[in-house]
Amino acid sequence: QQQVKQSPQSLIVQKGGISIINCAYENTAFDYFPWYQQFPGKGPALLIAIRPDVSEKKEGRFTISFNKSAKQFSLHIMDSQPGDSATYFCAASGDNAGGTSYGKLTFGQGTILTVHP
Amino acid sequence: KAGVTQTPRYLIKTRGQQVTLSCSPISGHRSVSWYQQTPGQGLQFLFEYFSETQRNKGNFPGRFSGRQFSNSRSEMNVSTLELGDSALYLCASSLEAAGTDTQYFGPGTRLTVL
Numbered sequence: 001q002q003q004v005k006q007s008p009q010s011l012i013v014q015k016g017g018i019s020i021i022n023c024a025y026e027n028t029a030f031d032y033f034p035w036y037q038q039f040p041g042k043g044p045a046l047l048i049a050i051r052p053d054v055s056e057k058k059e060g061r062f063t064i065s066f067n068k069s070a071k072q073f074s075l076h077i078m079d080s081q082p083g084d085s086a087t088y089f090c091a092a093s094g095d096n097a098g099g100t101s102y103g104k105l106t107f108g109q110g111t112i113l114t115v116h117p
Numbered sequence: 118k119a120g121v122t123q124t125p126r127y128l129i130k131t132r133g134q135q136v137t138l139s140c141s142p143i144s145g146h147r148s149v150s151w152y153q154q155t156p157g158q159g160l161q162f163l164f165e166y167f168s169e170t171q172r173n174k175g176n177f178p179g180r181f182s183g184r185q186f187s188n189s190r191s192e193m194n195v196s197t198l199e200l201g202d203s204a205l206y207l208c209a210s211s212l213e214a215a216g217t218d219t220q221y222f223g224p225g226t227r228l229t230v231l
Binding site: 051 | 121148150152159160161162165167172173175207209211214217218219220221222223224225
């Protein structure tokens with residue numbers, strides 16, 4: 001019930017291409033879905049996040065698409081750049097204990113993105 | 118504003134020993150969460166502290182424990198270390214971990230158990 005499944009495990013795209021990473025969740029109590037970017041030797045950093053009340057959120061080259069009925073969400077990176085090469089994690093959290101559960105993020109397994117110049 | 122800091126950054130221990138890791142959250146943040154990151158299991162939630170109380174707990178054995186001080190700084194302790202405890206331990210802080218509060222991660226402590 002707590003799993004978040006992420007695919008693909010690795011992704012190679014050419015500079016200027018579109019990178020797409022998908023995630024699926026099971027726990028219907030999840031209502032906050034952030035994406036994190038992690039570079040080697042660094043901690044994860046928030047990239048973009050979405051709540052289920054919207055189906056899409058865009059920030060610069062990064063877009064989250066959300067499908068509540070399918071319990072799926074995805075990250076699209078437009079015009080991918082070599083500097084985007086990193087590991088990307090989807091995550092989820094939700095209020096299933098009276099507003100005190102958001103401190104627990106459940107992460108997907110991660111996607112290693114490589115953007116070739 | 119300074120980010121989340123973790124000390125030490127690297128640690129080497131032997132099986133059976135215990136270890137204490139420290140985390141200083143962003144100023145004003147009251148929630149501190151700990152995660153274990155390994156190549157095989159990915160990022161797994163250990164526990165979360167808020168106002169010096171453990172508010173959420175992951176599925177880790179009792180050898181893993183933590184605490185939070187009145188200034189929101191947090192420590193986690195692992196007793197009787199096992200080889201499988203080798204991992205990157207990440208600390209994250211947020212204002213109150215309510216709703217859409219962002220969790221900001223530190224650089225982690227790399228623990229190697231020999």
